[in-house]
Amino acid sequence: MSKLFVVPTPIGNLEDMTLRAIRILKEADTILAEDTRTTGFLLKHYQIDKKILSYHKFNEHKTLQKLIESLQSGKTLALVSDAGTPSISDPGFLLVRACVENDIEIECLPGATALIPALVNSGFPSDRFCFEGFLPQKKGRQKHLQELALEPRTIVLYESPFRLLKLLSEIVIYFGNDRMVAISRELTKIYEENLRGTAPELIEKLKGRTIKGEIVVIIKGKEKQEKKEKSEID
Secondary structure, three states: OOEEEEOOEOOOOHHHOOHHHHHHHHHOOEEEEOOHHHHHHHHHHOOOOOEEEEOOOOOHHHHHHHHHHHHHOOOEEEEEOOOEOOOOOOOOHHHHHHHHHOOOOEEEOOOOOOHHHHHHHHOOOOOOEEEEEEOOOOOOHHHHHHHHOOOOOEEEEEEOOOOHHHHHHHHHHHHOOOOEEEEEEOOOOOOOEEEEEEHHHHHHHHOOOOOOOOEEEEEOOOOOHHHHHHHHHO
């Protein structure tokens, strides 16, 4: 029976691979990988010998039809990204949507993703939050930040280590000096680091450092005006 399996992979620590994910990768006819070298290392670690096809943001459009035809012929495909869950700031959405449109069964396994551990680590409200992934680099960035500054829910962002200080400076401009921010870096890895404070405080902590690794930035949501007024009266 044809099926697309969406398989999360560890964001750093290889021990975070689930037993079910290992079994699916062993049973699938073909594994679709964002980077065949990265996935090859993972498969070697778990002694999985399977055909790997390259599937990434530069070829996902042109390979889409062939993959759908392969699924329709009865093949099972397992989609993985370099780290975490495919389609979450990684390739995958187009293939999943095409499967839905062609009545091909999809099964997404639960597993590793950076945003949830970072959100919990922050200590900010996690019952309601909005995930924005990577912000636009140029067009629309300023407007997007202005809109997020009014967002009452906790905000989750991904950012490059090379742009982290720039983002923190923009948070000062659009969110103010007092908005609380948490940064999670290198989650699940040896040098995991979690920092909390206002944007100016975090800039001081990070200034002059060489920042490396995957970055998740959590921004506390805007407090309701009535709560602010009540605290001022009290």
